[in-house]
Amino acid sequence: MAKKKKNNSEESTSESSNTKPRRDFLVTGGAILLGVSAASSMAAVVRFASPDFSTGAPTSFALGRASDFKLNTLSWLRDRDIFVIHDKIGFGAFSAKCTHLGCIVQRTSDGFKCPCHGACFGPEGEVLSGPARRDLPWFHLWADNDGMIWVDSASEVAAKTLPLSQLKQQSGDEDES
Numbered sequence: 001m002a003k004k005k006k007n008n009s010e011e012s013t014s015e016s017s018n019t020k021p022r023r024d025f026l027v028t029g030g031a032i033l034l035g036v037s038a039a040s041s042m043a044a045v046v047r048f049a050s051p052d053f054s055t056g057a058p059t060s061f062a063l064g065r066a067s068d069f070k071l072n073t074l075s076w077l078r079d080r081d082i083f084v085i086h087d088k089i090g091f092g093a094f095s096a097k098c099t100h101l102g103c104i105v106q107r108t109s110d111g112f113k114c115p116c117h118g119a120c121f122g123p124e125g126e127v128l129s130g131p132a133r134r135d136l137p138w139f140h141l142w143a144d145n146d147g148m149i150w151v152d153s154a155s156e157v158a159a160k161t162l163p164l165s166q167l168k169q170q171s172g173d174e175d176e177s
């Protein structure tokens, strides 16, 4: 009987020593899961604050020839969600996607308004009222040897950058300015 009692005591000790590593494992595992969950939540918050509107499509594409854009006009390239401006200085292009959550802005008499949450932008895409906090981005333009204007929608430039004034001669409007 005494021997059996001793065995019970040994079992108890053995069980206790087996329980501790398991408890440590559970505590460590729980902490890791909590950390992963917190990091994932933080990443979601960061993504929400800086939404990525990219679709995976090529970011460089031809906009058209200079002559496709009349002088002193703002053209909306609906399939590219880009506005192209052509004035006496040259050409420029900026995004039609609201910098809040990516809705396509609509033209107003004094700029642009987002139909989703009401952000307003000035005529050159500058934020006038939120919830958007960033101006509509302007993109790098260049011309190839055939006079085709290209844009890289992944390459932002300063607003009102109109680097293609050299194309005015190709567009045939040099006499109008």
Ligand code: FES
Pocket (backbone or CB within 6 Å): 098, 099, 100, 101, 102, 103, 114, 115, 116, 117, 118, 119, 130, 131, 132
């Ligand atoms: S998506 Fe434009 S204001 Fe929200």
